[in-house]
Amino acid sequence: MELVAIGEILAEMVAIEQGQGFLEPGLFAGPYPSGAPAIFAAQAARTGCRTALVGSVGDDAFGELCLQRLERSGVDMRWIRHIPGRPTGTAFVSYEKNGSRSFVFNLVHSAAGMLEPSQMSPELFRGCRVFHVMGTSLIAPGVVEAVRLGIRLARDAGAEISFDPNIRPELLTSSAIRETLGEILCASNIFLPSQADLEYFYPGVPERQAAALLLERGIRMVALKRGDRGSLYFDSGQCIETAAFPAEVVDPTGAGDCFGATFLSCLMQGLPPRRALLLANAAGAAATERRGPMEGASSMEELERRVAN
């Protein structure tokens, strides 16, 4: 596989009303196939990148829902494990009136938390060019071990490591997670942070200065996701600022994952960074226009059309 992603596969329920929360009954849409690495893998496969996802689901209808969608998107399913007796992970999302999100998760004790190193082998990384890791996945010791093994196997295969910290305050529950985030940043060649992620690693440091520090410490490229302000790209030779595409935002969850997947997929297909960033911005915009984190994944054709208009 050219691109290998790893981590949580979830079913997601999205509150219909802003500010609805979880303390009173209301209406939710779902279950939607979700999990940041799963959204990433689906979007990468949709844009023509040969993509494998290492993950785990329970033997329930939610697992089946996710598998059906990933398979339809073209993701290589051979590295996804069924965990008997465990429920597929779930996330409930409610958008607050100020635009922030609140979550109720079932992760650590779900099938998603049971992902383990034994699911991976050198075969998975044969021909691999990028191994993509997300911070949300580092929820259990077994998953962290699997990520570490993946980084070793990917490097042995000559692949680069891509890292999207995707930091959510709800998941920063231990100093071990914080240490692991730092460890993976050190191992990374490609860094795809949000503004909040960059602020987590470099609190108070202006964006461009933080990016320069990252390049100094050996990261080859940084693509900063700035939501409706587009993206900002840095490598040793250039800085590229690209504007966001206009979008009728319905549900922003998954937009960053679709951005990162499209960016890497385009680069691997030989497109220059500026073109990859434009198509990635288009993928982020498309993702926000559909309710459900994976519903707005786009084909390359759809993205090219959006960029052309």
Added chain:
Amino acid sequence: MELVAIGEILAEMVAIEQGQGFLEPGLFAGPYPSGAPAIFAAQAARTGCRTALVGSVGDDAFGELCLQRLERSGVDMRWIRHIPGRPTGTAFVSYEKNGSRSFVFNLVHSAAGMLEPSQMSPELFRGCRVFHVMGTSLIAPGVVEAVRLGIRLARDAGAEISFDPNIRPELLTSSAIRETLGEILCASNIFLPSQADLEYFYPGVPERQAAALLLERGIRMVALKRGDRGSLYFDSGQCIETAAFPAEVVDPTGAGDCFGATFLSCLMQGLPPRRALLLANAAGAAATERRGPMEGASSMEELERRVAN
């Protein structure tokens, strides 16, 4: 506490459309406070019975939702435990076009599965007259041990054991569960089965004959729940058949739990069986008219009004 119930406290999501299932996104209503023993305890407390619930929730919004509702219903909350790091249990329900239900559960590995004997003490059973056990709760070895300890402590306190098997095929996953169901039936004084439950214990045996066999083996009273056909009561001296109240059925989940809770609460308040059955039938009917398993719990006044009309 006069009445002690034990078992799962859940947040429940109910599919809006018949036949909606879980393999495509749709609309769900919820989260609703749920869990058969929790519905039972809320309804018993609403009708004026001093009721304690032994259970466990996670430290998430779904746990808070359930605790708020149980407290508002008047349930003694001192025996409910918070389990840090575990999610509150969840149930997703979809009604199929033939009226059957399909479920996706997170039970065994949720806070509900962490209920344990240490949560109980003789103090809980001081003044107890009935200890109520439900088959749905027997999901993990710790819960089964807690139920066994409860039966011992309840008997020491001079209380009777009431049992609602509430059998769901999805939960009959091991021969251990089947054995435990038989063991609890043997320990019971009051038996509150559905028709499917009776069929499970006495396959192919007509209802009245099965009831006679149960009385022979030492059960003091049997109240058979027959849905829209009302209820059928047996003790050594009489058989009472009561019709169901007409109801605009929206969501039948929880109706059997509300029936059982009202029946026991009324008996403990000194009402004769026929009156207790009428009020219990009214509680079952009321429960079906509201979406959400605990939303249709009724006060004694509301039930008396329904019986009078």
